[in-house]
Amino acid sequence: xxxxxxxxxxxxxxxxxxxxxxxxxxxxxxxxxxxxxxxxxxxxxxxxxxxxxxxxxxxxxxxxxxxxxxxxxxxxxxxxxxxxxxxxxxxxxxxxxxxxxxxxxxxxxxxxxxxxxxxxxxxxxxxxxxxxxxxxxxxxxxxxxxxxxxxxxxxxxxxxxxxxxxxxxxxxxxxxxxxxxxxxxxxxxxxxxxxxxxxxxxxxxxxxxxxxxxxxxxxxxxxxxxxxxxxxxxxxxxxxxxxxxxxxxxxxxxxxxxxxxxxxxxxxxxxxxxxxxxxxxxxxxxxxxxxxxxxxxxxxxxxxxxxxxxxxxxxxxxxxxxxxxxxxxxxxxxxxxxxxxxxxxxxxxxxxxxxxxxxxxxxxxxxxxxxxxxxxxxxxxxxxxxxxxxxxxxxxxxxxxxxxxxxxxxxxxxxxxxxxxxxxxxxxxxxxxxxxxxxxxxxxxxxxxxxxxxxxxxxxxxxxxxxxxxxxx
Amino acid sequence: xxxxxxxxxxxxxxxxxxxxxxxxxxxxxxxxxxxxxxxxxxxxxxxxxxxxxxxxxxxxxxxxxxxxxxxxxxxxxxxxxxxxxxxxxxxxxxxxxxxxxxxxxxxxxxxxxxxxxxxxxxxxxxxxxxxxxxxxxxxxxxxxxxxxxxxxxxxxxxxxxxxxxxxxxxxxxxxxxxxxxxxxxxxxxxxxxxxxxxxxxxxxxxxxxxxxxxxxxxxxxxxxxxxxxxxxxxxxxxxxxxxxxxxxxxxxxxxxxxxxxxxxxxxxxxxxxxxxxxxxxxxxxxxxxxxxxxxxxxxxxxxxxxxxxxxxxxxxxxxxxxxxxxxxxxxxxxxxx
Ligand code: HDD
Ligand code: HEM
Ligand code: HEM
Numbered sequence: 045x046x047x048x049x050x051x052x053x054x055x056x057x058x059x060x061x062x063x064x065x066x067x068x069x070x071x072x073x074x075x076x077x078x079x080x081x082x083x084x085x086x087x088x089x090x091x092x093x094x095x096x097x098x099x100x101x102x103x104x105x106x107x108x109x110x111x112x113x114x115x116x117x118x119x120x121x122x123x124x125x126x127x128x129x130x131x132x133x134x135x136x137x138x139x140x141x142x143x144x145x146x147x148x149x150x151x152x153x154x155x156x157x158x159x160x161x162x163x164x165x166x167x168x169x170x171x172x173x174x175x176x177x178x179x180x181x182x183x184x185x186x187x188x189x190x191x192x193x194x195x196x197x198x199x200x201x202x203x204x205x206x207x208x209x210x211x212x213x214x215x216x217x218x219x220x221x222x223x224x225x226x227x228x229x230x231x232x233x234x235x236x237x238x239x240x241x242x243x244x245x246x247x248x249x250x251x252x253x254x255x256x257x258x259x260x261x262x263x264x265x266x267x268x269x270x271x272x273x274x275x276x277x278x279x280x281x282x283x284x285x286x287x288x289x290x291x292x293x294x295x296x297x298x299x300x301x302x303x304x305x306x307x308x309x310x311x312x313x314x315x316x317x318x319x320x321x322x323x324x325x326x327x328x329x330x331x332x333x334x335x336x337x338x339x340x341x342x343x344x345x346x347x348x349x350x351x352x353x354x355x356x357x358x359x360x361x362x363x364x365x366x367x368x369x370x371x372x373x374x375x376x377x378x379x380x381x382x383x384x385x386x387x388x389x390x391x392x393x394x395x396x397x398x399x400x401x402x403x404x405x406x407x408x409x410x411x412x413x414x415x416x417x418x419x420x421x422x423x424x425x426x427x428x429x430x431x432x433x434x435x436x437x438x439x440x441x442x443x444x445x446x447x448x449x450x451x452x453x454x455x456x457x458x459x460x461x462x463x464x465x466x467x468x469x470x471x472x473x474x475x476x477x478x479x480x481x482x483x484x485x486x487x488x489x490x491x492x493x494x495x496x497x498x499x500x501x502x503x504x505x506x507x508x509x510x511x512x513x514x515x516x517x
Numbered sequence: 518x519x520x521x522x523x524x525x526x527x528x529x530x531x532x533x534x535x536x537x538x539x540x541x542x543x544x545x546x547x548x549x550x551x552x553x554x555x556x557x558x559x560x561x562x563x564x565x566x567x568x569x570x571x572x573x574x575x576x577x578x579x580x581x582x583x584x585x586x587x588x589x590x591x592x593x594x595x596x597x598x599x600x601x602x603x604x605x606x607x608x609x610x611x612x613x614x615x616x617x618x619x620x621x622x623x624x625x626x627x628x629x630x631x632x633x634x635x636x637x638x639x640x641x642x643x644x645x646x647x648x649x650x651x652x653x654x655x656x657x658x659x660x661x662x663x664x665x666x667x668x669x670x671x672x673x674x675x676x677x678x679x680x681x682x683x684x685x686x687x688x689x690x691x692x693x694x695x696x697x698x699x700x701x702x703x704x705x706x707x708x709x710x711x712x713x714x715x716x717x718x719x720x721x722x723x724x725x726x727x728x729x730x731x732x733x734x735x736x737x738x739x740x741x742x743x744x745x746x747x748x749x750x751x752x753x754x755x756x757x758x759x760x761x762x763x764x765x766x767x768x769x770x771x772x773x774x775x776x777x778x779x780x781x782x783x784x785x786x787x788x789x790x791x792x793x794x795x796x797x798x799x800x801x802x803x804x805x806x807x808x809x810x811x812x813x814x815x816x817x818x819x820x821x822x823x824x825x826x827x828x829x830x831x832x833x834x835x836x837x838x839x840x841x842x843x844x845x846x847x848x849x850x851x852x853x854x
Contacts, residue, residue, distance in 0.1 A: 104625045110578055111621035115614045117585050120592060122607055125600030128592060133818035136593030140822045143582070143589045144829040151582045152833075152840050155575030163843055208815055454607050462611040469615055473622060480630050 048451045050459040051123040054466065056433075060426055061470045062116050065109030067425050070184055070229065071236035072102050073177030075263070080170055090255035094263075097256055097488055098240070101481060103158055108477060110151070115466075123459070124440075126450030131207045131441055134200055134215055135190055142186035150179030181229070188228055192221035194441045195432070196289045207444060219289055223282040224432075230275040231428065234379060235421025237268035242418025243485050245411040248403065252489035258403040261414070265390065268383035276376060280335065286435075287336055290442065291345040292358065293435035296365040298332050303346035307332040311370075315362040320348060360437045368430035375424035382417060386410045419478075529820070530813035533594035534802070536826060537587055542791050544583035546688065546784050551577045553689020555620055555646025556682060557708055558639060565701045566639055572696035572848035574624065579837060581617065591802075593822060595812040598802040605664040606656050613652035620645030647682065654681030654719075661727055661794075663804040676722055683715025688787075691780035694768060696848045702776075706768045709779055713761060716783070720754065720790055727797050731805060734797045747796070754789050757782045 076099055083091035117139075120128055128135060156164060156172040164172070199214025200207045209215050241264025247257040287294045299315045299322055300307050309331030313322035333342040350359035389406050393399070440447040551573040561569055592599045603610060620642050627638035658674030659666075690712050693705035728735040738747060764778040800808040813819065 100629060104629060107578075107622050107625045110581070111618040114581060114585060114617055117588055117592075118603065118610055118614060120599075122603045122610060125596075125604065128596040128599060132593065132596040133815045136596070136814060136818055137821050137825075140589055140593045141825055143586050144825055144833070147582050147585055148579065148833045148837075151579040152836050154578055155840050156843060159575040160843055206815075208817060209821075212821065454604055458607055462608070465611065465615060469618060473618075476622075476626065476630065480626060483631055484629060 047454055047456045047459050048448060050456055050463055051451050051454075052447065054459060054463045055119055055123055057463070057467060057470065058112065058115055058119055060429070061474070062109065062112040063425065063429060064422055064474075065105045065112065066180065066184065067232045067235045067421060068105040068239060069102060069109050070177075070180045071232040072098065072105065072239075073173070073180050075236055075240065075267075076102060077170070077173045077177050078263075080173055084166070084170070090259050093254070093256040094259050097484075098260075099158070100484060101239075101243075103154075104477065104480065106150075106154060108473065112470075123454070124450045127440060127445070130205065130445045130450070131194075134193060134207050134209050137209075137212075138186050138190040138193070138216070142183050146179045146183035146186060150176050150183070153179065184228060184232075185225060188225045189216045189218070189221055192224045193218045195224075195436055196220040197441055197444055202444070207441075220282075220285055223278065223285045227275070227278050227282050227428070230271055230278060231421065231425045233271045234268060234275060235425060237264045237271060237383070238379065238414070238417050238421050239419070240264035241268065241414045242416075243481060245414035246418070246482070247485050247489045249411055249415065250486060250489035252491075254488070254491070256488070261403060261406075261411075262390065262401060264414070265383055265386045268379060269387040272376065272380045272383055276380070279373070279376070284336065287345070290435065292347070292350045293360060293365065293432075294336070295345045295347045295350070296360050296362045296435055297369040297431060298336075298344060299362065299366045300332065300344050300346050301348050303343060303349055305333055305341040305343055306330050307342075307344040309335065310366075313366070315366050317357065317362055358438070360435045365431055365435045368427040368434070371427035372424045372431060375420050375427065378417065379420060379424070382410070382413045386414070525816040525820070526813070527810065529816050529823070530594065530809045532823065533590060533813070533819060534799075534809045536830075537590040537594065538791065538795055540583050540587035540590060542788060544580070544587055545791075546787050547576070547580035547583060549685045549787070550688045550692040550780075551580055552620075552646045552650045553685035553687065553712070554693065555642055555689070556650055556686040557689055557693075558643040558646070560708065561701070561704065563636075565704070568697060568701060568848055569693065570624065570627070572693060575840065575844045577621075577624065579840065581621070594814055594819060595802050595809060596814055598807055598809075598812040601803050601807065602660070602664065605666075606659060609652040609655045609659070613649050613656070616645045616648030616650075616652060618645070620649065650682040650685045651678045654678030657681060660804065661723060662730060663806075673722075673726060677719060680715050680719030680722060683712055684719050685712075685715075687712025687716055688780065688783045691783050694776050695780055698769075698773070698847055702769050706765055709761075710765050713758070713765070716786055717758065720786070723790070723794070724751070727794070731797075733805070737797060750789055750793050754786060757785045757789070761786075 076095060079091050079095040079098065082088070083095060120135075153172040153175040157169065157176050160172065161169055193215055196219040197207075198218040199209060199211035201210050202208075240260050244257045244260030244264060247254075248261065283294065283297075286297075295301075298307065299310050299313050301320055301322070306329070308325075308327030308329045310322070310325055310327040312324060312326040314324055315322050330340040332344050333340050336342060336344055347357075347359050347362060351357055386406055389410065390401050390403075392405065394402060394405060436442060438446050438448070440450050554569050554573050558566060558569065588599075591602070623638045623642035623645060627635050627642060630638065655674045655678040658677030659670060661677070662670035662673055687709055690705045690708035694702055694709060697705060728738055737743060761779050761782045764775055764782075768776065768779075770776070798804055800810065802809045802812050
């Protein structure tokens, strides 16, 4: 294997590992803020307990996000020098603004959020929680501005093969940015909903009768049920935007070879780039035309339009894009089914007590469902990114720079060495991460104390100045 | 001077080199102390380990962010140099990153994973800190040697990697002197006495090697009148070393007075060493190959970053100070999360 393919695998592995944790921290920060504010408003212990349990998982995920992110910031130099040499004038400022406005903010206030509970006034702790959540969201803003620009570049001009910004507003708010940002933030919200619901369901199944587990399941299920239709709608809008700016990608997502009308939506197919056709097609007639053009006679672009004179394909690898797209959408549908099913049960009034939202109203199968879907957000998010990123190939920056032109001439064996090292570390860390989450759930379910931050005088971590209001440990 | 501030092709790269220098310096001091605490880990018992972690827990993440800023500024302001340096240092960079990954997650897992794994995580924390410190020292050595890989340069880099690691253990111990009391503080004082040698030998090695390796650097230092103008640098360094030496003999002191002196003077030493190196290498970013003016990005791109930096950096300084103020005083033993 040559350095190009190895570098691509390494970059893909690094960013895929990295994104797992931001998807959690971005939305979990806001969920923690919500818990904290509910506690302030109601004084109910369960909100504080929920905060305490989830802040541990937040801290764990954050640490994983930070260390893998630091690796990311070196990747550009070590493996993609051509990227910065060509589009550095655009990518540079966006990355710099991310460091300046997001990374320092979240890193500094994270310290106060995690360790400052008993050292600072309540409002300052709440403010720190807010600033951490805000920081993670800002960081998504900047990095997605850059990533979207790579898909749909705007506001720049080329001089001697180097890109120069002409209009920063157009660079940042490039055509696909609003869609990508909202789709990603929603993806993060969904990932967290299912993580919270899934781990809470696990605790319930382990026999945990605490209010924290029940509250977690309710919050997760309701949040998921609210976000998923919005996500599906945004996904559709995102696809329409892609149709306008990257039609070859849409053709690959749909697995459509010939441009034309009445194109079916394929549920299953094995695209074959040799014969330029699909095997084992199963589809819903006209559906792709209807989704993309809102009419059965709508024209859908076909892959056959994207071949050079000599037959070299100018479209992305079809099978990978086609299937990762289906994995994402399929996961989204499962999310819809499970969250609506559960919320429907939860929200019905109990015939006897007249109560609603009681956790016992939920069929046990739903609990198993949530446990099974704990990490479904990761699956859909990774699949989504694969669709987007592979769908941009052979370009690194659409129409400006090909991936091939950007690779470093580091000797292949060296890349292979680091690749193996990274993969080994990541695989181990992923197993440990999931193992630790399960372990923490088990511990909480058995009612054992989790490691708690103590005050300087040895008194336990307290919510309010008034000790009477301290949640029972 | 006029031309320096007249032409953006000149003053912008210069300003960015300065900013990058500041970021690297702040990183070396701040992450230096928390890496140093990690390096010292095996010398402490289990309760002391918890306290040592408590003393750096709220800070390490923000400290590492200075590395991201430094590398980000190199990336954005001097893209050509960024590529050259990082591809030349490909393997040590990867080693450092893996070290940082391991120690960063160990902070969390040592208290959250099942207790039976705790001592394993303590070792991982130590190993990761060592790997990160050693590879940073190695990169420093290679950089001074002009990024050439020969048996001599690698030998020199191995030396600097040991010295920097020991130097980090000094600044880590100096931090612990401020943040702890009792037996641990006494231990920290003796660690600092050992660690100071890393600084002495490291500074010595770099001061000897740089002029020997490059005639240009030799001339910059050893011709009249530069010799006289530069004399304060080594003299001040010797003065600071003497103060550290004397203070360490008298610590721990009755009411903890002067507990901050080793850390402050250590920081002073890092600053002086850095100024010396900056003077030696200016105007090169890639030693003897690429000047910062040749490597700089387009002024349009730099201006837009500068505008943000000027505005945001003071804010970062402000809230970083706030965090250090909130977590002032002695670190307590039990500090999880
Ligand atoms: C959509 C979100 C997103 C995406 C696509 C990326 N990141 Fe990220 N990154 C975050 C969202 C995020 C975050 C939520 O802000 C993190 C995760 C946890 C954390 O501490 O901050 C973070 C952490 C993080 C850090 C550590 C910051 C610190 O020290 O606090 C660095 C250096 C990077 N990232 C760099 C990158 C680079 C170079 C990327 C692309 C190539 C990238 N990230 C993609
Ligand atoms: C966060 C989630 C992301 C994931 C999971 C992801 C995943 C991937 C994958 C799998 C590829 C390989 C495509 C191929 O080679 O066929 C790729 C390519 C690439 N992406 Fe992303 N990406 C993400 C975000 C970003 C961001 C934010 C940037 C830059 C700002 C970026 C820059 C690149 C670059 C430089 C390449 C070319 C290298 C390559 O082909 O492997 N990516 N990405
Ligand atoms: C179910 C309906 C969904 C539709 C129609 C949909 C649509 C899309 C489309 C068209 C893209 C590709 C954008 C491009 O062309 O570059 C995309 C990307 C993506 N999707 Fe989805 N999506 C859906 C569900 C989900 C779910 C449930 C998640 C995660 C929880 C998710 C996460 C992502 C991510 C992270 C990306 C890559 C980033 C981006 O381009 O925004 N999607 N989605």
